[in-house]
Amino acid sequence: MAKATTWSKPASKALRAAGVKVGSIDTSATPGFKGDKRAGEKLLAERQLVLSDLQERLYANGRSGDTRSVLLVLQGMDTAGKGGIVRHVIGSVDPQGVDHAAFGVPTAEEKKHHFLWRIRKQLPRGGQIGVFDRSHYEDVLVVRVHELVPPEVWGKRYDEINKFERKLVDEGTTIVKVAMFVSLDEQKKRLMQRLERADKYWKFNPADIDERAYWPAYQEAYQAVLDRTDTDFAPWHVLPADAKWYSRLAVTELLIEALQGLKLDWPAAQFDIEEQKKRLAKA
């Protein structure tokens, strides 16, 4: 029997970004978790049930008029595992209760608007877990690295993002921000796998190889994101993502903590239970 293992502290504390230097993140670490891969996978299966129960409560309350929601913001370099989080963490809850949005290169229409325009359209409705696979942070990451707009424009966006998130939180959205970090070597391995396996070709984009040359610029851009948008109301979590089992477990825990924070009871019956039982017995 595997020894019972658990977290030495809540994932939200173990991964808290405050003061982190991007260049010194140990991407293969498993902060806060004492077990190995086997223990992690076993625990994940158990915790997915807890997450699923909490999500159903959120959804049920939403159906009863509760306007609160949870928004998971996933950022990370190519191959960091954002898709795996969507599939293996979010995939364990009822899809009815998930508002999923992936943000790629803006369309011609989106480019005509403020960078938050397309983001606002995809915010989770009350009772939903929203998932942003990439997000408004691309507008200070890829945009900054490739100088897609002048520095005066992207430079203002950190404050705009903080203001935007403050308002979202005030309106009842709990924001869970996760920045996933893999090492340059691990990324190479994952890209190579995409070239070696027929079931992975579809994920390969030749431009991903060119992006590797910009790694230091991305590290700098991520550092600025953590330094300028890690707030009390919408904190960043820095997730070492070389070990997929760990990143999935950690995000599951972060979502559980966020949902538990909402203190979700099941909504009360809006009818007289005894009366309805009697009616049903006769029907």
Ligand code: ADP
């Ligand atoms: P993924 O690589 O996440 O599987 P895509 O193939 O759709 O998904 O790629 C998304 C691409 O869109 C990434 O290269 C990302 O940097 C880019 N992108 C996302 N948001 C923006 C933005 N606001 N401006 C420019 N490029 C963006």
